[in-house]
Amino acid sequence: MKPLALSLAASSLFAVAPRAAAQQDVGPDGVLIVVNDASAISQAIGTYYATVRGIASDHILHLPIKTPLTEEITRGQYNFRIRDKLVNFFTNDRPDLKDVIKYIVLTKDVPLKILDPGGSGPVAEAASVDSELTQLFTNNVPDGGQAGKVINPFFHTYHSPATWSHANLSYMVFRLDGYQTNVDVTTGVPADILALIDHSLAPATSGSVLLDATASTGMGNDWMVTANDILTKMNFPVTLDTTGTMQSGYTNLLGYCSWGSNDPANAGVPYYGEIPAGSGVFWPGLFVNGAVTSDYVSTSARTYIDGNQNYGQSLEADLIRMGVTGTNGHVYEPYLDAVAIPQFLFPHYFQGLQAGLAYYHALPFLSWMNVVVCDPLMKSGVTAPMLPQFTDVTPTRIPSGSSAVHLTIHGDFFTTTEDTTVSLGGIACTNIYVPNEIGCGCDTGTVLPGLLDLQMTSFMGTGVWPKAVVSYPALDVTGDIVLGGNITISAYGDVGDTDLTFLSLGTASIPLPPYGILGLDLTNHFMLLFSATLPAEQYDIPGVLPSDPIYSGFSFYLQSLIGPDLATKNMKFTNTVGVTIP
Numbered sequence: 025m026k027p028l029a030l031s032l033a034a035s036s037l038f039a040v041a042p043r044a045a046a047q048q049d050v051g052p053d054g055v056l057i058v059v060n061d062a063s064a065i066s067q068a069i070g071t072y073y074a075t076v077r078g079i080a081s082d083h084i085l086h087l088p089i090k091t092p093l094t095e096e097i098t099r100g101q102y103n104f105r106i107r108d109k110l111v112n113f114f115t116n117d118r119p120d121l122k123d124v125i126k127y128i129v130l131t132k133d134v135p136l137k138i139l140d141p142g143g144s145g146p147v148a149e150a151a152s153v154d155s156e157l158t159q160l161f162t163n164n165v166p167d168g169g170q171a172g173k174v175i176n177p178f179f180h181t182y183h184s185p186a187t188w189s190h191a192n193l194s195y196m197v198f199r200l201d202g203y204q205t206n207v208d209v210t211t212g213v214p215a216d217i218l219a220l221i222d223h224s225l226a227p228a229t230s231g232s233v234l235l236d237a238t239a240s241t242g243m244g245n246d247w248m249v250t251a252n253d254i255l256t257k258m259n260f261p262v263t264l265d266t267t268g269t270m271q272s273g274y275t276n277l278l279g280y281c282s283w284g285s286n287d288p289a290n291a292g293v294p295y296y297g298e299i300p301a302g303s304g305v306f307w308p309g310l311f312v313n314g315a316v317t318s319d320y321v322s323t324s325a326r327t328y329i330d331g332n333q334n335y336g337q338s339l340e341a342d343l344i345r346m347g348v349t350g351t352n353g354h355v356y357e358p359y360l361d362a363v364a365i366p367q368f369l370f371p372h373y374f375q376g377l378q379a380g381l382a383y384y385h386a387l388p389f390l391s392w393m394n395v396v397v398c399d400p401l402m403k404s405g406v407t408a409p410m411l412p413q414f415t416d417v418t419p420t421r422i423p424s425g426s427s428a429v430h431l432t433i434h435g436d437f438f439t440t441t442e443d444t445t446v447s448l449g450g451i452a453c454t455n456i457y458v459p460n461e462i463g464c465g466c467d468t469g470t471v472l473p474g475l476l477d478l479q480m481t482s483f484m485g486t487g488v489w490p491k492a493v494v495s496y497p498a499l500d501v502t503g504d505i506v507l508g509g510n511i512t513i514s515a516y517g518d519v520g521d522t523d524l525t526f527l528s529l530g531t532a533s534i535p536l537p538p539y540g541i542l543g544l545d546l547t548n549h550f551m552l553l554f555s556a557t558l559p560a561e562q563y564d565i566p567g568v569l570p571s572d573p574i575y576s577g578f579s580f581y582l583q584s585l586i587g588p589d590l591a592t593k594n595m596k597f598t599n600t601v602g603v604t605i606p
Contacts, residue, residue, distance in 0.1 A: 063133035068212030137355035182439035227314030227405035231278030232261035239268025274309030284338035295338035316350035325353025350398030358393035412487030424473035439482035449476030474599030497586030508571030543600030
């Protein structure tokens with residue numbers, strides 16, 4: 025892939041916040057580990073991971089994949105040795121687990137990639153074993169392979185397989201892999217993979233994200249700019265570099281995105297690590313436990329054998345050797361639009377979602393070239409969940425007493441239909457639909473008069489937009505509520521309506537059909553404060569509160585009767601507004 029993109033730079037201060045709610049999480053019971061019984065390393069990884077994560081031994085599937093061990097296999101070998109064995113396991117051996125398992129975790133020496141003899145290209149039948157297994161029961165992939173890719177239904181959403189499913193994805197598939205050298209004598213697990221697993225269990229509680237763009241413009245760099253903007257809004261520490269100089273020497277990295285060897289300013293083979301050896305300069309720097317990465321490199325997951333592939337493009341395995349706890353790479357050319365997109369990966373992970381889920385939220389395609397190396401159960405030790413935020417709502421005016429008015433809401437950090445509730449003026453909305461992070465639709469209940477707060481609650485928390493919608497006729501008081509303060513009384517109705525505004529020192533609830541509910545106490549200094557004809561849908565009347573200290577703690581209440589014609593009883597009471605002078 026060639027660099028395509030960019031502009032901007034920024035950083036932010038860091039804030040610690042509670043983790044996201046656990047209903048999004050997949051537990052150990054939802055994990056199936058797949059090992060190659062012809063490989064002692066594969067078996068050791070499966071046993072160790074199951075032990076430290078509390079995954080039952082009957083959630084380990086042993087594949088009799090014979091030697092010699094190879095990372096690249098044919099379509100026929102994949103079908104017979106891997107796909108059909110998993111189908112048989114879920115269909116005949118353990119049908120009780122078919123819908124329970126959400127995450128499949130492959131171990132080293134389970135083959136990595138499926139060759140297409142016809143070569144690569146946008147309609148190649150080649151794929152990573154991992155991505156192809158996401159389609160196990162979808163019927164999307166014939167025996168000869170799928171020409172091209174499948175849209176990932178989890179992309180750019182907050183859906184979790186724990187609570188949501190889709191016909192185009194059977195399982196989320198991950199891999200515990202890395203260089204096979206330096207095998208730990210106690211566990212039998214290669215050092216890099218052992219560190220990856222152990223680091224996922226003890227994530228760091230501080231760190232930052234580095235987004236290393238190039239000095240050009242285009243899609244890939246623009247994603248980094250957007251990721252920077254979102255993380256900044258989250259008050260998460262982030263650096264966006266657009267200088268055109270590939271970055272090195274950073275410390276405490278929790279997240280990293282770059283063009284890798286595609287960056288013209290790269291450090292040379294092996295692109296990541298201490299370059300040159302013994303220099304003390306690390307590219308991009310030092311990672312902390314729980315760090316996740318994405319890069320725009322065509323074949324960054326082409327091998328995880330032994331660390332001697334110092335040719336071609338940069339490898340994710342070198343990042344794992346540096347201490348990265350989660351990576352995404354590609355076995356063959358994926359094209360730029362298929363990488364793990366940073367503007368979804370990092371915000372979702374650092375909002376408290378499991379690493380595996382955050383990666384699948386960031387991957388546009390399945391049955392394609394992607395490999396995700398991580399413990400999918402891992403969660404960041406540094407989180408900043410974001411409450412729903414609002415930018416606009418339509419309509420902004422509703423006749424009071426209306427019901428089932430459809431609202432179209434835009435904003436950010438919206439999650440999913442399943443976990444979202446919306447209310448307007450404290451009354452629950454229905455038919456809620458959340459298609460993506462920035463949009464929501466719903467129907468109101470029966471609205472009362474007033475300036476109504478819009479409230480949205482998701483598993484991240486509750487966001488409130490005060491006075492988002494006017495349910496007219498309505499009344500509001502704003503300004504400096506202090507002795508002698510300037511205030512504005514605002515009446516809302518239709519142009520030409522008559523407005524009769526009353527004042528009382530007490531409240532009541534007196535039905536007066538067909539006008540509605542009188543909210544003022546008729547026996548406590550009830551009076552007509554003013555009358556007017558509305559020259560606009562919002563009519564503002566300035567006023568001044570009394571300045572005499574004797575009025576400190578004084579309360580009064582206002583309500584209007586607004587409509588076209590009092591004689592024909594075609595008027596309605598507004599909401600009641602109380603004012604207390606401190």
